[in-house]
């Protein structure tokens with residue numbers, strides 16, 4: 001039937017979401033609406049980011065922006081915008097955000113979903129015009145509707161995600177997401193205010209020749225990490241490290257490669273957050289045919305203990321992640 005036809009490039013995000021919902025006979029539309037709410041917030045944040053340079057110019061004459069409001073950092077603005085869109089959309093009962101220590105209750109106690117979000121990752125890159133991103137992960141709540149979401153709702157293992165995605169605010173703005181049936185990428189057309197399907201059914205190469213890691217931390221690498229990085233150099237791979245997770249991840253997803261933020265002597269659990277950075281990207285990369293690990297085990301099977309816990313991350317082409325795990329296993333077997 002027409003649902004099974006690959007939707008043509010150029011389909012709008014709204015039509016794509018509607019058509020995919022029809023693939024699920026029991027779908028009642030809440031997840032579709034939630035995805036639309038996220039896309040709306042992404043459009044608003046995209047506009048704020050594009051204006052930020054101009055506001056800074058205006059703000060150069062004091063910390064007030066043109067509306068006379070105190071100039072807020074863009075990651076704070078992004079957090080407000082995504083929380084407001086999810087609250088107004090009504091589908092989400094509880095949010096955990098990189099910007100907030102505690103769970104955020106939206107007041108929609110009938111909401112079936114919980115969202116974990118990094119509203120604007122890599123925001124230190126904004127002032128130097130480097131690509132930045134939003135990362136989100138969606139779970140169905142475990143607790144009964146009619147009550148506030150619980151910490152248990154927010155600490156589900158990554159395999160329980162119903163959807164995950166990211167927005168990359170780069171040379172063009174893209175929304176890339178999965179609901180467990182493959183990965184699709186949409187490019188934003190500013191003049192029309194629409195996301196259009198530009199990268200249907202993204203699959204990541206099984207191997208690659210790009211490795212992404214901050215080699216400034218080499219002094220603190222474990223033996224296994226250092227050995228794998230040396231291996232990448234012996235193989236003649238290119239070192240590509242933008243310092244913005246979404247940008248590094250997206251390039252490797254399309255071209256093949258591995259991104260690493262390992263455990264180091266300075267950061268024993270790495271730097272990246274499990275719930276709204278590692279798990280979301282791990283779901284996406286697996287749906288695209290890649291792999292994600294903390295160096296020893298599958299990212300998606302890690303049992304979360306706290307809302308903002310960190311996890312080491314080795315993510316990208318399957319063969320490269322497996323090779324990295326081999327090098328790290330050697331250090332564990334020595335231990």
Ligand code: P6P
Pocket residue numbers: 121122123124214243244245246248271
């Ligand atoms: P480092 C940005 O602050 C971020 O969270 C990711 O976007 C990025 O990949 C990483 O940290 C960069 O960290 O320690 O290499 O500067």
